[in-house]
Each structure stands twice: as structure tokens, then as C-alpha cells.
Amino acid sequence: MKKLYIAGDIIEAQLLNSLLKAQGISSLIKNEGLQSGVGELPFVEMWPEVWIIEPKDWFSATCVLKSLKPPDTFEDWICGRCSVPNPGTFETCWSCRASRMID
Ligand SMILES: [Zn+2]
Secondary structure (H helix, E strand, O other), rough: EEEEEOOOOHHEEEEHHHHHHHHHOOOEEEOOHHHHHOOOOOOOOOEEEEEOOOOOHHHHHHHHHHHHHOHHOOOOOOOOOOOOEOOOOEEEEEOOOEEEEOO
């Protein structure tokens, strides 16, 4: 088994899990029940985790994950003009207003 993704909440974990199932990939969610009692659990590090059971499914699973969360959209990027780092959600540089370069 291999951990594919740590979700921000259980909804996200279940969405990814259902997409994997739709592709015929065997997966499971760990820590699924731990957020049921809101306020009872002070440990924020217990996020839901999506695990892939069969190693042969790993590549397909990463493709499903990328379709759900395109890395180009969410990773920080460095401005090509002024070299400041920008959050992945920004389409233009916050510093110099240059458009984001996709290389
Ligand atoms: Zn810039």
C-alpha cells in the first residue's frame, strides 16, 4: 500500500476516493472517522489520507489525482521577470504584474 494524498478534509478525501473507484482503482481512506466529532479532537495533524492498495494502480492513481488537483495551478511559481515567488492561485505576479509564464 502507498499513500497517495493527504486531504484537507473528509469531503475531499471521499471525492478522490470515488474518482479512483470509478477508474477501477482499489483505494481506501485512513483517518476517515477522526473528524466526525468536531471539537473533540484537538490534533489537527490527523488529516484523512487516501491510500492506494495495489502497486500496479499507482500510475493511474497519480493521474486521477492530477486531474483533481492540477499541480500547475496549485504550486508556487517564480516570476520570470522579477524572480519573486507567487502563490499557485495567482495568474499574474503580485510584485510586477507580469503574466504567469507556463514553460
Ligand atoms: Zn514579477
